[in-house]
Amino acid sequence: MQISKVNKKEPVPLHDQVAAEIRRAIADGEAAQGERLPPAVDLATVLGVNKNTVIRALHILRDEGLLDFTRGRGIRVVGSPQRGAVMTRIDELLVFARTQGYRHDEVVALIQARS
Amino acid sequence: MNLSPTRSNPTREAPDSAELLIKEARRAKRLRRLRNIAIVFVALVVVTVISVIQTMNKTPSKPKPETVVAKFVDSMKHANDTRFVATYRVYHYDWMGNGVITMAQIPSPPGTKAPTATAIRVVANTPTSIETLMVASRSGSKWEPT
Numbered sequence: 001m002q003i004s005k006v007n008k009k010e011p012v013p014l015h016d017q018v019a020a021e022i023r024r025a026i027a028d029g030e031a032a033q034g035e036r037l038p039p040a041v042d043l044a045t046v047l048g049v050n051k052n053t054v055i056r057a058l059h060i061l062r063d064e065g066l067l068d069f070t071r072g073r074g075i076r077v078v079g080s081p082q083r084g085a086v087m088t089r090i091d092e093l094l095v096f097a098r099t100q101g102y103r104h105d106e107v108v109a110l111i112q113a114r115s
Numbered sequence: 116m117n118l119s120p121t122r123s124n125p126t127r128e129a130p131d132s133a134e135l136l137i138k139e140a141r142r143a144k145r146l147r148r149l150r151n152i153a154i155v156f157v158a159l160v161v162v163t164v165i166s167v168i169q170t171m172n173k174t175p176s177k178p179k180p181e182t183v184v185a186k187f188v189d190s191m192k193h194a195n196d197t198r199f200v201a202t203y204r205v206y207h208y209d210w211m212g213n214g215v216i217t218m219a220q221i222p223s224p225p226g227t228k229a230p231t232a233t234a235i236r237v238v239a240n241t242p243t244s245i246e247t248l249m250v251a252s253r254s255g256s257k258w259e260p261t
Contacts, residue, residue: 005136022136024136025135025136025137030136030137031137037137038137038140038143039140041147042143042144043140045140045143045147046136046139046140047136
């Protein structure tokens with residue numbers, strides 16, 4: 001079966017759309033924390049995209065802290081989508097602060113002073 | 116930079132069962148494995164059937180006539196003046212039909228001058244092989260298959 005959630009005509013890159021679909025599926029409880037995700041080839045079959053697109057999306061989700069890749073153990077859900085979103089925003093904040101001349105420890109100090 | 120709350124909405128609607136991405140992917144995984152197992156199974160069955168057919172159609176290798184005749188002649192040389200009954204099954208010869216050759220040799224009693232009697236019985240369509248076998252024997256008497 002193919003789920004037509006990915007629109008190839010949209011300006012949003014395909015791997016971002018796929019990452020959003022997987023993120024949404026995890027948020028909906030289709031895969032709990034610690035569960036394994038199906039192989040990328042099967043996700044690609046269902047979504048109707050290339051396997052490499054799914055792999056790229058999975059790497060994005062791993063960078064967000066949502067997934068963990070371990071050789072021989074597959075892809076596991078290790079975080080929540082909320083935590084992944086916060087991690088993404090933290091990364092963006094650190095990049096933005098760096099462009100404004102702030103180092104990481106200074107950003108941490110600013111956050112601690114704020115709270 | 117705009118930081119907005121990212122908590123999901125608790126009133127979010129449950130997804131349609133037909134749209135469950137991970138569930139469908141797991142189903143696709145099972146189907147893919149079943150298909151692969153079926154392909155391997157069919158391939159094994161085909162290979163097994165082909166090998167069985169080849170084994171059934173395989174003919175036994177032909178013995179080399181020269182080797183067999185040479186052994187026969189050699190055995191006859193050593194069997195001079197001894198009592199023996201030899202049975203040879205012959206098959207797959209181009210120059211001779213399938214069948215059984217039975218040979219018996221009875222040496223003369225000691226003190227007599229009669230030659231050793233040897234008999235050959237051929238149960239087959241062997242128009243040309245009889246002479247060949249007779250040459251191998253050494254009785255000296257007249258040979259006639261019974």
